[in-house]
Amino acid sequence: MALVNPDFAAELQAYGVDTALECFNCGTCAAICPLNYEHFPRKMIRYIQVGAKQQILQQAQDLWRCLHCGLCTRTCPRQANPGELILGLRRYVVAQSRRGEHV
Amino acid sequence: MVKKKKSLASPEPTPGGKVGVYVCHCGGNISDAVDVEQVCAQARRVPGVVVARDNMFMCSDPGQEMIIEDLKSGLVERVVVASCSPSLHETTFRNALVRAGGNPYVYEHANLREQVSWVHHGPEATAKATRLVAAAAAKAAQLKPLDPIRVEVRPRALVIGGGMAGLKAALELAERGQAVVLVEKSPFLGGQVAQLQELAPGGETAAAVIGELAGAVLQHPAITVYTCAQVEGFEGYIGNFKLKITRTSPESAEYSEKLERLSQSGCGPGEYVPFVGLMPAAIPESREEIDLEAGVIILATGMRPYQPRQGEYGYKDFPEVVTLPEFIRALAAAPAAGDTLVLHGRHIRGAALIHCVGSRQIPGIHEENPGGYLNEYCSRTCCAAILHAANLIKERHPQTKFFDFYRDIRTYGRGQEELYTRAAANQVLFFRFEAGEEPQILQNPDAKGSPLLVRVKDVLTFGEELEVPVDLVVLAVGQEPNNISDLVEKMKIPVGADRFLQEVHPKLRPVELSVAGILLAGTCQAPFGVGEACAAAGAAAVKAAAILSRGYVELDPFVAEVDLSKCTGTGACVEACLADGALAMVEMEVGGQKVQRARVNPVMCLGCGACVAVCPENAINIQGWTLKQFESMVDMIVSDEYLEQA
């Protein structure tokens, strides 16, 4: 069970993550992603929306599966920029780990 | 009151003969399964049939012309068309008979599409089609010319209900030159819309729309408005309704809060007061009765918002849980500026919105409402209304966060999808729950945080359980029809399984009831938005005006007819009759003696045939559907004389 933290999305803006709330969870990105893996990248975007920071950090490895191929960003019907959001999350996780937080 | 029109028939068709059979291919719809030529060939062998023809589309101009020519040349005097369903094209072909100078009732329809080609294939299809056509031809040979029943119309409309739909219908009728009486149960005009402030999706104010409409109604000389009034007596039929209206002082408690608001507002009669409406006249001190005659009635009895049970989403368990109408009322008293919304002195940092409260209830999943029913329908307006409210507040108080819990979002009309887009842009955070897994409202164990916790199994987060701390929960309650069981009982009007009133046809006759002369306007029919309610009211008004301005109505003559040469006055038919006033025993002179005999009031008769079944003398029949005609159909269905030998 996770407590929703609506302030997390604002915290991520420093890492260039600013379109997560545009997403309406349609799943087009997960359908077109060549990884074909566990609702990726939609799941990560949803975690941003609800502020599930722990889930993101626990599943951080998955972020680096992304090929940055851009198909999700090209096909997103809401211009939520899923590919760029994943890059932003990588920046966030790297910064956290450098600050000594467990990743 | 009831006049016989001059007979349309000229000349009287030859008894028993000159039947023309016209078989339609329906562009392959029929002919793909039925051998149409074989059906024609066999139809020609049916006694009385003089010609049988086929056409790709009998309803087309050339198809109809073919029939008209045969009638005009005298080849044919009775017509059978074998095509689609009678509900689709029976009227079309009856009119073709009229254009040929004949009587429209010397016509019989055989349905070869729904009853044959869509459900049967192979030789059985052609065999069944042949027997249906033969039966229709046999009946056609027995048909007699009939005249429609003409009824004069009382030049007045009665509108029941003083909400948006009732006001709109009354005004539209008056502007078409018709006299209108509007009856409203409460002391106020404006209905449920008066309980709102800004209307979704466009943001017009309730004050403006009600003010404009009610103002125009009150000023119109052709409209009489009775508030605190109810319909107590009802009888009659289209064109001739007789009504008793009573005006009484309402039960003191029912409107006390509104009357209190009204007196505090300092507004006078005819002025709009928020959350009250507009009171056009004083409350009557004593009971008044008004007798009224009207040609048409428009029902605009409206809806009420769903009232949640105690404990439903924490309603009444927690003071922070409110319905959307309650929230709108509280909002009107809140400061309009400030980073966060403040309600009753409490800062609202986070608010939960819950959709589908009292709507889309599913048997076996949701608990029945106190009356033992479920609202299985979508109330259609709540999604737009609650998102509109969220946008309004978010744009005024940017620090108040909204958490929107939905089953589905149905912002379906013009300008409504934009509400959803705007809500997303306003950073309203959405959660989706499955039916039966509705969010739970709990006390927040964190005493320093917000008072409530919404717990949800969130579909959008892959079924993970999430908890959201909030200061307020707003329930988007649906629409329920007002309880008008007394009117339903008196007027014998059909009610749908959803308890809303049921129109004749959802697409082709959307504002008519099966009781002729009674029309529907607004949310007594289904959950509507204000615009839709007004559109329906406009349609009902025009329909009513058309009846009133024509001055008379014509009804199909398929009603009971007494054969006085056979009637012995047993009275069995009167006992069996289902329609009040359609049959009566009257005194008349037969063979120099005063006797009791049955008499039909054709306007009241439903043509159901209950009387035919009970008459021991076979002295009563339904015109156009006599026992003899039925017998000839049955005889022909079982006959083999017209079949081609294999």
Added chain:
Amino acid sequence: MFKPTDIIDLLAANVRQTRNPFGVPASRFNTWWRDAGGSTRRPGDALLFTGLMYQAIPFIEATTRYLERLEDSPWAEHLRWGRLVPASLRGLGLDYLTAAAEKKKFNGILQTICRVLKKSQVGFFYHPEMDFYSGILLYDLGDQEGFLRHARFVARTLKLHGVQKIITVDPHTTYALKELYPKYTGESFEVTPYFTLLHLAKEGGGNGQPPVVLHDPCFYGRYLKLAEGPRQVLRSLGLEYVEVRNCGEFTSCCGGPAESVSPALSREILERRAAELQAAAAPVVTFCPICLANLLKAGLPVEDLASLVGRTVNNGG
């Protein structure tokens, strides 16, 4: 799968030390220009900027072969200490692991690009001291700090040398210079991929070459929307080509970018794309060093656009 943060730390340390992710001084593998004929800088000339991608492919290949053996093995854990063991994975060790034939093939592509640019009368020059790695891998992996430090250095150096016009040869470097540098370093250049500058019409005539099938790299096809350029070059040379369903803006990834994190995952995606291309039953042509190396691994008949163009021009001339 490797721990991404370990890889990032390794690469970031390499970039800090050698200004490229391989941990080898660029002078050790950036040698192609020695056999490309001299080029003198004239006023207004554009800088040919390889971003060290084509030359580095043989090194990446060697690294991948090495990593593939370690992934999901107990040794993966030790990768964390990779940056502290310069001789085994980085620097000299890798240099020896790299096959000479591979080096020759990828160097040859750059030399051909030089030759066709000259044939097209394009004014350009090359200087190994002004050719850098773009930093794109650090950006991709989320090491924003490392990327910024490196990109600022590259941009500043180029500006110091008065560089305004840049000709690029691969999509990753093009994307970095065209999109990322202005956004993150504040420095802008006029960046043009080489194939949009070619004017070789009438030189060839197809010469009976069989039709080829095109594989668009993600950055050219989708991000930069430059898929039309190579097609125009082929048409001007009378070369026929066929398209696969997933092409241009909707091209499929070859899996190459996943290599540094998960060679196994990269392989899986590569096989899916290889099947799509194979269905076209024609030799594959691409224009990205990473795609090229990756598709070669799938055993497809594949060559670089530059190689095909160079050969056609030779035969025709």
